[in-house]
Amino acid sequence: MTENDPSAHDPAAPRQPEQAPQQAAQGGWAGHPYGDQATPESGGTPQYSAPEPSYHAVTGADPSYGPPNANPWSAQGAASGQTQQSVYPNPNPYAQPGTSVYGAPPAQPKRTGGKLLAGVALVALLVGGIAGGTVGYFTGGSSHGPATNALDAPKPAQQTGNAPAGSVEAVAQKLSPSVVELRVSGQQGAGEGSGFVISTDGYILTNNHVVEVAANGGQIQAVFQDGKKAAAKIVGRDPTTDIAVVKVDGVGNLTPVEIGRSDDLRVGQPVVAIGSPFELAGTVTSGIVSSLHRPVRAGGGSGGQETVMDAVQTDAAINPGNSGGPLANMSGQVIGINSAIYSPQSAGGQGQGGSESGNVGIGFAIPIDQARRTADTIIKTGQAVQTYIGAQVTDAPQGGAKLGAITPGSPAEKAGLKPGDIVTKIDDRNIDTSDTLVAAIRTRAPDEKATFTLADGRTVEVTLGGQPVPAN
Structure with a gap:
């Protein structure tokens, strides 16, 4: 590329879970039903336009359980027909069978009715106490009054105040x-x-x-x-x-957004995305800034030019149709344009030829600082201007971006850069791939000065150039 155009189961045995198949990864524009395949920044060629992933439920046969154990509390041997023998010895071995070892008790004198009446009274008292307790049990359950029903409660007061600031x-x-x-x-x-x-x-x-x-x-x-x-x-x-x-034209009462800035964003900062995913206009989702300065490559097929963006990564839900919508901070200021999503490739899916991809928590937005500058130029001149240095660039095997052919008269040549030079840093930003270099250059404005650090330790100051972008 160039820098310019880039069954039964034993319950005692452990169950083994089924293994789900690994899925390859692809990705795509967030809302481009007719677009081209995309290639990410490094580590192979996953693509940024793919069908949505297939979801596989992890299933397995339930264990077959054996018959329940016999009742541990039942009398043993009752079912076998065996006669149960007493464990206690005969108390009088000389007595006739059927006679007791103990003599008959002496006759007791008859008692008068005083204690009998007391006993009857005691029994009556106990019975009365039991009856009273029973009556109390049955009547106590109804002592709380009639049942209540939430449906009979009045509606709460209607919300009338403004939404909390920062929400x-x-x-x-x-x-x-x-x-x-x-x-x-x-x-x-x-x-x-x-x-x-x-x-x-x-x-x-x-x-x-x-x-x-x-x-x-x-x-x-x-x-x-x-x-x-x-x-x-x-x-x-x-x-x-x-x-x-x-x-x-001819539309009144339009409300412009408030444009923020993207150069001071922080990872973990909350953000809100608004757009029309799957034609559901006005959909609001939220998340955080997951990463910054993420080089993302997309497009480039069917004769189109490749996009390499220095993206803001977010986990706010972004789906097809969100493309072009705002990513905002909690002050409601736009800090990015939702542009692309990363989607794992579904089984049998091939790029955008399959079903549309969907959100997996990895979305990318164009930083608003870059978008603002480009939009201003387009409105004023009708054409965008691309920042460039005028050199072909590839990934260096040991890391960095290796320069190839240098365009005569280009900013790269004027700065003294040579074919074979390996750029490892621009100012304080590490450069690990060619896409990182391209993204870092394009996010800057023409005529900005940048210090390139090379693999051999040299540093070169480059004044970045600008050239019109043909919108084919």
């Missing part, structure tokens, strides 16, 4: 009116994605891969939160960074 609810209330569903059609197919309003006169920021199918005579319809619909046209787009601007 997902507050972000959704602030940002949702600015998020737009984009329905796109063209000769290559049709699809839908998202975007967000950046000006009161109708400019909308989105992804290039959302609208590119309509680039040559296709149609774009913008659907706003209040149900209004309007035709939109492409102002300009940049396939290398996957950024595009479209515009609607």
Whole structure:
């Protein structure tokens, strides 16, 4: 690539779980039903456009249990017909059979009725106590009154206050009116994605891969939160960074977003994503910033240019249709454009030829600082400008980015870089692959100065260049 275009079961035996098959990994645009295969930054060629994964339930035969044990409390031998013998000896071996060893007790004198009456009274008292306790038991259960039913309770007071500041609810209330569903059609197919309003006169920021199918005579319809619909046209787009601007005319009361910054994001910071996954407009999800400066490569097939983005990784749910929608901080400021998702390849699935992929908690957004600069250039000139150094680049076996052919007169040549040089760092950022180098360059502005550290220890200061991006 170039830097510029890059059965029964014994209960006593342990059960063995079935092993689920390992799945290969692929990934894809978050909402590009007609797009191209993608290749990630390193370690093979997983792709960023894939069918959704198949889910396999882990099953196994239940153990067969044997008949229950005999009652341990039953008399042993009763079923065998054996006669039970007493364990106690005969107390009088000289007595006749059937006679007792003990003499008859002497006759007792008759007693008067005083103690008998007392005994009867005692029995009556005990019986009365038992009866009283029984009556108390049966009547005590009804001493709590009638049963209560939650359905009979009145509704709680209706929520009337504003959402707590810094909550997902507050972000959704602030940002949702600015998020737009984009329905796109063209000769290559049709699809839908998202975007967000950046000006009161109708400019909308989105992804290039959302609208590119309509680039040559296709149609774009913008659907706003209040149900209004309007035709939109492409102002300009940049396939290398996957950024595009479209515009609607004749639509009033538009609410632009508040644009934040992405250069001070922190891993673990909470974020909110809004968009139209699977045509479910206005869907709000939340998560955190999972990683920063993640080089992600996507696109590049069917004659299109490759996108290499210096992405913000998030676990906020992003699905097909979220592309082009905003990723926001908890102040409701847009800090990224949701663009791509990573999806494991399902069994038998091959790229986007299979069913659509879905969220697995790994999504990527274009940093808003880069998107803001590109969108501003597009609105002012109708064309994006790409930051470059003018050198081919490949992965170095020992790590880093190895420079190939140098374009005459390019920033790389002017800085003294040579073919074979291996870049290991730009300023304070380590460079471990060619994609990392490309992403680090493209996220910067033309005319910025950067210090390249080479594998041999040399440092070279390079003034980055800018060149127009052909939107084929």
